[in-house]
Amino acid sequence: MPMWQIYHPENAFSDADKQEIAQKITSVYESFLPRFYVNVFFHAVPKTSFYIGGEPTDDFVRVVVEHIARSITDPAQQQQFLNGCARILEPYVGARGYRWELHVDETPFELWTVNGFKPPLPNTPAEIRWRTENKPSAHDQA
Template sequence: MPLWTIYHPADAFSDADKAELAEKITEIYGAVMPRFYVGIVFQAIEARNFFVGGKPAERFVRMVMEHIARSFPNIESSRRFIDRVNAILKPYLADKGYDWEFHIDETPIDYWSINGHYPPKPDTEDERRWRAENRPSPRTHA
């Protein structure tokens, strides 16, 4: 389950921007896992409450990505992912004069539950069913 928390100035994103960005982020993950795994929280922060380097951060966006459903197998795959994310973010941030930063936390899949179900292992019959139905259900395999 990827969960993105996007801390941003209140006027950084329109509602349409948020919807477009959420769809583009979900598309990245939807190629390999159920789309309903993807959660995105836009958290508006007033400039007087957001500091970087001890100074108010009026044109800065900070993101935290929590990866639970998958882990990167190597540095090359993480770099490809990061480059893809930066390309998606560019029109919403760089092109509008915002600076940004993000980091990715990876949590083992064994420390997660959704609607009371343990998620299926990647690329299994159960996960394919979850992707097709776009919802969790009891596992049929260990």
Template sequence: MPLWHVYHPPRAYTPEQKQQLSTDITAFYTRFGLPKFYVMVLFHEIEPGSFHLGGEPSDSAVRIVVEHLARQTEDPELRRRTREALADLLAPHTTGRGLYCEFHIDETPQNLWMIDGLTPPPPGSEVEQLWARENRPSPY
């Protein structure tokens, strides 16, 4: 699963903008075959005066923490391409709107992850494809 934490100042995103960002994030992952329900985006509104950048309060900074659980890679080239693709995905929602943006990606080993008490199926397997089609986990 990709789990995204988007930390942002108040009123940085309307409900519609949050929906569009989460839709764009989901589309990014589903094009690689991940089930839609694997993608989770949490918006964390940070109170004024509680978001500091370089020791100073900021009302225009967004910090994003991405946790990858369904897929990991050690390949430096794939990591670079992923990082750049996510920067491109985020730009219209952040820097393109005048917001300062930082993000990083953590990778958790797949064997430390469960959904509804089930171990997720192997990447690209028939069961994972079934989960993607049905958009829900099921015993296998």
């Protein structure tokens, strides 16, 4: 599952901005993952709780992306993914004068469940069903 956590100054994004960003992030994955796999969390951080280099700030956005459903091992694909992330975020952060940083963690697929189910392996009939139905369901895990 891709989980994006976006730590940002208070009032950096409107509710409409947040929905647009979440929809754009989801669109990156929807051709090969169930849409419900994509989680986006916005964390507004007050200036008194946001420090960069030991100094309070209100002009920085930190994005943490966690991948579980898929890993990106090819360096060219990694760069392509990072470039895509920048295209999504730039109009909302850099273009508005915010400094920003992003990193991606990858968690082992084997250490993941959804509603208590082990997710189906990539491109299996069960995963295709999860993607089509946009919800988890029981499947043969063999």
